[in-house]
Amino acid sequence: MTNSISDIRETDLMFVIGSNTTENHPVIANFMRxxxxxxxxxxxxxxxxxxxxxxxxxxxxxxxxxNIALINAMMHEIIKNKWYDxxxxxxxxxxxxxxxxxxxxxxxxxVAEVCAVSAEDIKKAAQMYAAAExxxxxxxxxxxxxxxxxxxxxALSNLAMLCGNLGKEAAGINPLRGQNNVQGxxxxxxxxxxxxxxxxxxxxxxxxKFEQAWGVSLPAKTxxxxxxxxxxxxxxxxxxxxxxxxxxxxxxxxxKKVRHSLTSLEFLVVxxxxxxxxxxxxxxxxxASSFAEKDGTFTNTERRVQxxxxxxxxxxxxxxxxxxxxxxxxxxxxxxxxRSPADIMAxxxxxxxxxxxxxxxxxxxxxxxxxxxxADHPGTPILHQDKIERGKGLFVTVDNISxxxxxxxDYPFIMTTGRNLYQYHAMSMSGKVDELNKKxxxxxxxxxxxxVERLGLKDGDQVKVTSRRGSLITTVKATDRIAExxxxxxxxxxxxxxNYLTNTVTDKMAKIxxxxxxxxxxxxx
Amino acid sequence: MAKIIIDEQSYEVKxxxxxxxxxxxxxxxxxxxxxxxxxxxxxxCDLSVVEVEGEKKLVNACTQRISDGMKIQTxxxxxxxxxxxxxxxxxxxHPLDCEQCSTAVQCKLQAYVQEYEIPHPTQKSSxxxxxxxxxxxxxxxxxxxxxACELCVRVCSELQGVGxxxxxxKGYVQRKxxxxxxxxxxxxxxxxxxxxxxxxxAEEYAQELAVMGKEQASEQTRHVKTTCSYCGVGCQLELVVxxxxxxxxxxxxxxxxxxxxxxxxxxxxxxxxxxxxxxTPLIRKNGKLVEADWDEAYDLITKKVxxxxxxxxxxxxxxxxxxxxxxxxxxxxxxxxxxxxxxxxVDHCARL
Numbered sequence: 074m075t076n077s078i079s080d081i082r083e084t085d086l087m088f089v090i091g092s093n094t095t096e097n098h099p100v101i102a103n104f105m106r107x108x109x110x111x112x113x114x115x116x117x118x119x120x121x122x123x124x125x126x127x128x129x130x131x132x133x134x135x136x137x138x139x140n141i142a143l144i145n146a147m148m149h150e151i152i153k154n155k156w157y158d159x160x161x162x163x164x165x166x167x168x169x170x171x172x173x174x175x176x177x178x179x180x181x182x183x184v185a186e187v188c189a190v191s192a193e194d195i196k197k198a199a200q201m202y203a204a205a206e207x208x209x210x211x212x213x214x215x216x217x218x219x220x221x222x223x224x225x226x227x228a229l230s231n232l233a234m235l236c237g238n239l240g241k242e243a244a245g246i247n248p249l250r251g252q253n254n255v256q257g258x259x260x261x262x263x264x265x266x267x268x269x270x271x272x273x274x275x276x277x278x279x280x281x282k283f284e285q286a287w288g289v290s291l292p293a294k295t296x297x298x299x300x301x302x303x304x305x306x307x308x309x310x311x312x313x314x315x316x317x318x319x320x321x322x323x324x325x326x327x328x329k330k331v332r333h334s335l336t337s338l339e340f341l342v343v344x345x346x347x348x349x350x351x352x353x354x355x356x357x358x359x360x361a362s363s364f365a366e367k368d369g370t371f372t373n374t375e376r377r378v379q380x381x382x383x384x385x386x387x388x389x390x391x392x393x394x395x396x397x398x399x400x401x402x403x404x405x406x407x408x409x410x411x412r413s414p415a416d417i418m419a420x421x422x423x424x425x426x427x428x429x430x431x432x433x434x435x436x437x438x439x440x441x442x443x444x445x446x447x448a449d450h451p452g453t454p455i456l457h458q459d460k461i462e463r464g465k466g467l468f469v470t471v472d473n474i475s476x477x478x479x480x481x482x483d484y485p486f487i488m489t490t491g492r493n494l495y496q497y498h499a500m501s502m503s504g505k506v507d508e509l510n511k512k513x514x515x516x517x518x519x520x521x522x523x524x525v526e527r528l529g530l531k532d533g534d535q536v537k538v539t540s541r542r543g544s545l546i547t548t549v550k551a552t553d554r555i556a557e558x559x560x561x562x563x564x565x566x567x568x569x570x571x572n573y574l575t576n577t578v579t580d581k582m583a584k585i586x587x588x589x590x591x592x593x594x595x596x597x598x
Numbered sequence: 599m600a601k602i603i604i605d606e607q608s609y610e611v612k613x614x615x616x617x618x619x620x621x622x623x624x625x626x627x628x629x630x631x632x633x634x635x636x637x638x639x640x641x642x643c644d645l646s647v648v649e650v651e652g653e654k655k656l657v658n659a660c661t662q663r664i665s666d667g668m669k670i671q672t673x674x675x676x677x678x679x680x681x682x683x684x685x686x687x688x689x690x691x692h693p694l695d696c697e698q699c700s701t702a703v704q705c706k707l708q709a710y711v712q713e714y715e716i717p718h719p720t721q722k723s724s725x726x727x728x729x730x731x732x733x734x735x736x737x738x739x740x741x742x743x744x745x746a747c748e749l750c751v752r753v754c755s756e757l758q759g760v761g762x763x764x765x766x767x768k769g770y771v772q773r774k775x776x777x778x779x780x781x782x783x784x785x786x787x788x789x790x791x792x793x794x795x796x797x798x799x800a801e802e803y804a805q806e807l808a809v810m811g812k813e814q815a816s817e818q819t820r821h822v823k824t825t826c827s828y829c830g831v832g833c834q835l836e837l838v839v840x841x842x843x844x845x846x847x848x849x850x851x852x853x854x855x856x857x858x859x860x861x862x863x864x865x866x867x868x869x870x871x872x873x874x875x876x877x878t879p880l881i882r883k884n885g886k887l888v889e890a891d892w893d894e895a896y897d898l899i900t901k902k903v904x905x906x907x908x909x910x911x912x913x914x915x916x917x918x919x920x921x922x923x924x925x926x927x928x929x930x931x932x933x934x935x936x937x938x939x940x941x942x943x944v945d946h947c948a949r950l
Binding site for chain 2: 345356579585
């Protein structure tokens with residue numbers, strides 16, 4: 074997030090696109106509801122009429138895979154009517170002329186067809202967004218898990234810059250990160266092209282810095298990304314894989330292939346707190362400690378580094394993950410001298426400028442938002458505040474690219490995926506809680522009531538759902554909150570693993586799979 | 599800024615605060631059962647009364663705003679008497695079963711009753727005998743304890759934005775049949791008398807109480823502040839620990855969540871002490887995963903790393919880190935992959 078969660082309460086407008094905030098980031102949704110009550114405006118764009126859509130001033134029920142068309146059409150309308158922040162655009166950005174020329178074709182009338190919403194609503198949304206003094210954009214996987222996910226984030230940043238919504242309070246571009254420490258895992262360099270602090274492995278200066286710090290020579294070649302690694306067993310590039318705290322046998326697309334690849338490895342180590350579907354395939358399973366059994370820090374979606382504190386002793390013979398890594402490194406000839414996680418944080422602070430001022434002592438009461446450059450730096454609640462980090466904000470023109478799969482005769486529906494309030498990801502944690510299971514324990518497919526009728530089905534029927542990659546059996550949930558040609562399945566449930574159906578095709582830049590769009594057919598069983 | 603005098607001491611505080619807020623800024627916490635700084639102040643319990651010079655009647659500090667030069671007395675005999683009366687009246691409406699009550703620490707009412715030395719009424723105080731409402735899978739409502747202060751009703755409608763609770767005409771809290779409760783449990787932690795409690799906590803605490811008794815259970819209960827491990831909001835919470843078990847979770851009133859939690863943050867931590875947690879390393883032998891000790895597991899990994907490295911080189915290795923891990927662990931893991939395996943083949947699930 075460029076801004077802070079607490080900013081939401083002060084904002085004039087929220088544009089929520091591709092985020093089912095109430096079910097995935099419930100407490101943020103509470104602040105949105107509070108803002109709405111106070112008089113802030115709310116625009117929601119989502120293929121499903123999610124909870125926030127019910128209180129929205131404008132709800133746009135767009136087709137999956139049409140995000141960029143919608144955003145470009147909003148900019149078309151804003152530029153055409155000169156509603157944009159001319160002062161901000163002139164002083165802080167570059168590439169405006171190219172953007173203006175590019176979005177000429179994206180008239181609300183043309184885009185209305187692509188998105189399956191009315192041109193009038195697109196125009197209203199554009200006007201409302203542009204008229205707000207402080208408008209925040211909030212998005213999640215509904216934007217990113219597409220073939221053109223990166224381009225969609227760029228389109229959103231174009232929109233925010235166009236209306237001067239960057240570098241000020243209660244505005245900004247706010248991706249809502251899914252996992253508790255997905256931000257931190259990226260910050261800490263668990264990325265094939267980045268050392269900690271996004272310092273590039275191809276950059277000789279950066280490499281030298283880490284070689285000196287770690288006393289070892291480091292490879293210059295950028296590594297493989299998640300999906301390349303997962304499928305590396307099958308294609309022979311990867312022989313030894315160490316998976317920690319992840320369950321790709323639930324969460325990755327095209328599970329048949331994932332299984333084949335993981336079982337083709339010469340050696341698979343899995344470290345987890347439960348014997349997950351993935352751990353069951355391992356050669357060695359290492360028992361780790363949960364967050365309640367160790368000290369450390371997580372970095373949340375607003376870049377706030379916060380303390381994790383040990384509450385109980387590790388269960389059984391399990392060990393905190395940092396202890397396991399240290400002990401393994403020692404056995405493999407690289408002993409480390411950390412006495413506690415605080416020592417590791419001290420090393421991080423020395424190597425990552427954005428974390429330079431972070432110490433456990435400073436985090437004791439309230440977390441600090443990075444960048445925090447020194448011991449007396451207060452942290453940064455709002456990014457790009459004095460000036461845009463890059464110097465000038467660059468408008469990047471992007472087109473709407475169709476999803477890899479479109480509905481056709483054999484697979485006449487588009488299935489999209491998402492989550493449910495009462496479960497979490499692959500359920501290895503939430504699925505252990507009986508009360509949560511009472512609320513949601515089995516898979517289902519949401520189908521529009523009219524479609525249910527047309528297919529000769531009824532609510533509660535068992536159906537076989539088939540994509541080009543596989544099929545599964547699940548239960549029909551008839552609903553009016555989804556369009557007639559679109560269906561929805563949650564990703565949590567092991568009884569019908571939705572990722573047997575999803576597409577492995579990825580965004581070229583981020584290598585994020587298009588989990589939000591798969592063409593399917595549905596038959597009664 | 600306004601200059602005011604509290605208990606003969608001068609303070610400079612922000613304009614337009616309530617007397618309660620001004621006192622708090624001055625470091626004086628007035629008693630209040632029905633106050634929460636996230637909600638608009640309402641005069642309800644009259645426990646926070648103070649004397650203000652020039653005012654004949656006692657003043658409710660929760661709602662009355664300060665003015666420049668105001669002189670406030672918070673501890674006079676008259677104030678204390680008034681508070682005692684309020685507490686005595688409240689106690690008459692509340693069951694006196696503190697010894698059996700499922701609360702790991704004193705509730706607010708109990709604490710004030712002790713502080714103001716209110717004698718427990720001699721005759722049975724509360725003749726209410728309403729049935730418990732156990733219709734929600736996560737929490738129990740005990741109408742007999744309810745003081746009808748409306749804090750739960752207000753947190754549900756004003757902060758959670760749902761409005762699933764109401765005070766009925768009999769004067770206690772009940773669920774609205776027409777509104778779907780999101781089971782966030784934020785009503786539980788705002789209740790001053792534990793009229794709403796988590797089911798699981800009630801069960802587990804009762805088990806412990808049966809073994810160790812209330813006093814010992816209270817003494818041994820620890821509250822550990824930490825960060826929720828579900829989604830990316832990073833809510834601040836306290837794990838309530840008794841006997842090496844996490845028996846409850848409470849929200850903390852700091853950024854980013856300001857005292858709110860969701861259903862998973864509040865009720866989703868049973869996995870921590872779940873019987874199916876992995877307790878030893880496992881090694882595959884003859885196709886089956888069997889229990890092993892750490893040395894055996896480490897030795898096998900070390901042997902395989904050496905073998906595969908000499909046969910295929912560093913780029914045949916890869917590591918997937920976890921968005922569940924701490925920063926320190928993620929840092930160490932990529933350091934392991936880069937310095938020990940010798941490859942940049944390291945990633946995590948940001949893309950999923």
